[in-house]
Amino acid sequence: MIIYTNPGNPFGLKLLICAKFAKKEVQVKTVSINDAEIKDMKHLPILQLPSGVQLFSTDVAAKYLLQGETPVIQRDEWLEWSTTRLAPALAHNMAVGSRQDPNAKPILNSLVKFLDDNLSKNTFLTGEKLTSADISVWSLLAPDGTLKGAQNIDNLLRWYRAIKVMPEVTAALEQLPLAELSFASLQHSNKFGGLHHIVLDPEIIDFEGQVLKDTSDNIAATVQKEEIQAAKDLFVPVVEREVVEEKIVLPKAGQKxxxxxxxxxxxxxxxxxxxxxxxxxxxxxxxxxxxxxxxxxxxxxxxxxxxxxxxxxxxxxxxxxxxxxxxxxxxxxxxxxxxxxxxxxxxxxxxxxxxxxxxxxxxxxxxxxxx
Missing domain, CATH: 3.40.50.620 (HUPs)
Structure with a gap:
């Protein structure tokens, strides 16, 4: 089997971890949505089966890889929750510029609280055994900064750290390192520009407290002095080359x-x-x-x-x-x-x-x- 994914896509990590737990041999190919290998599926990641069939739904692919999981209903509910609620909220919250959504923080705040409350009752999301639902949610929280400044989420942190050290997860992270994961990569994962076309629903907010630390609405205010200095150090000035247009134009060696x-x-x-x-x-x-x-x-x-x-x-x-x-x-x-x-x-x-x-x-x- 082959996993086609673009660089840094957390959903690609989700499929790879599922394959590791399923003991399936998979090849990871880094592509773009315009590559001929992914045929008409302008949506990444994709799991290509030995028959040549391509699955573009990561939830369907996860259930295919980890067949026989129980309880099925709870697993499916968490898979849908992670894909349709958690992922869009994270994408909107971590966006910058015109894609930044001020409504994302309170929605994500409520979702994180909901997640922590559920993990206070069980070791994993559906009980005492890890399922593809845990892998799906964990992969979305893996990129740096997703829970920046979070507080009072001890159950969530315990669950996250327990999964991170599992041999299957560490093996997957050797192929797709945590440092390379980014929600910005989702903008190049489909023809819709990621998950920003999904409108967040404020009605799902059912928690008035604060789990996630507030950050400034002004993007410039979040830039550190060290970051500005690093940009200055790496800036390379370019001296414009004077071009003389000749009356008779002939090919020149060493030029385009x-x-x-x-x-x-x-x-x-x-x-x-x-x-x-x-x-x-x-x-x-x-x-x-x-x-x-x-x-x-x-x-x-x-x-x-x-x-x-x-x-x-x-x-x-x-x-x-x-x-x-x-x-x-x-x-x-x-x-x-x-x-x-x-x-x-x-x-x-x-x-x-x-x-x-x-x-x-x-x-x-x-x-x-x-x-």
Whole structure:
């Protein structure tokens, strides 16, 4: 079996610990949600069975790995509680910036109190024997800072420490260390950006006391002087390199050389906005970006002057094909320049150089047996 997970995902640790207790051989692969290996399941972690079936629900995967657990009803209730209540509350509470939810702290406070009260009655969540429910909750509380400043949770701490030293857990932590776990990793675990799309329910608050220590609502106020100094020490100033744009752009050894072109606008009529948007604008934007990056950039384009449409237009205006091309090339060239499209070279498909290049390419393909 294979566990696919992104770096630092506590749910990935949950599956690995379950596999260790189940004595199952599993391979842990660190991936992103866009990797081809996880197929259409844009949700991590995933447990892939020997048959190739992929389970994206960690609760289903846990019950598959640890079959025969009892009591089933209590175990399932705790699994659902950890996934639908505890995990979102922790994610919202530990978020920063715009993702920070001021309503998360009192909700998490109530959930932690509920957890501690239940553990005052039993050694583990469902009784005297550890189940996947304990593993699920423990994995969520494992990342650093989840219960920062918590007080009066002796039962919870006793339970947490007892699980941490179990051989199966220590073996799992050798593969997925505690120091690497982070709720920020959940933002990259699915296409919804983690668990922040789940709205917390204030009605579940049934405890008015304070278990978790209050922290400042101002994020800047929680930054320590040592952290600021560390950031200053590690900051690397970058001196911008002056880029000189040459009139004749040739490839340069040791530099990134970008050749950019676009769909060639047809030359049998006056260009309109669609020509600019559909043909040259995107290439012009990328060329500007490439130059700003300091890359050696050549942006070329031109007018397409071959085809029946050109001949038809020439007949309609009683001109030769060359005359019609000369006329509309000047119109196209001047309009694109007026819009500020930054071609390094704007040519034509009817020039002698273009003809020679095309014929050489044809001969090379023909001699190679491709035609």
């Amino acid at each position: 050389n970008n050749l950019i072109t676009s769909a060639l606008p047809y030359v049998n009529n006056v260009p309109h906005l669609g020509n600019i948007i559909g043909c040259v604008l995107s290439a012009d934007i990328f060329a500007r970006y490439s130059r700003l990056c300091g890359y050696n950039t050549l942006f070329i384009c031109g007018t397409d002057e071959y085809g029946t449409a050109t001949e038809t237009k020439a007949l309609a205006e009683k001109l030769t094909p060359k005359q019609i091309c000369d006329k509309y090339f000047e119109i196209h060239n001047s309009i694109y320049r007026w819009f500020g499209i930054g071609f390094d070279y704007f040519g034509r498909t009817t020039t002698a150089e273009q003809t020679q290049i095309v014929q050489e390419m044809f001969i090379e393909l023909y001699n190679g047996g491709f035609i």
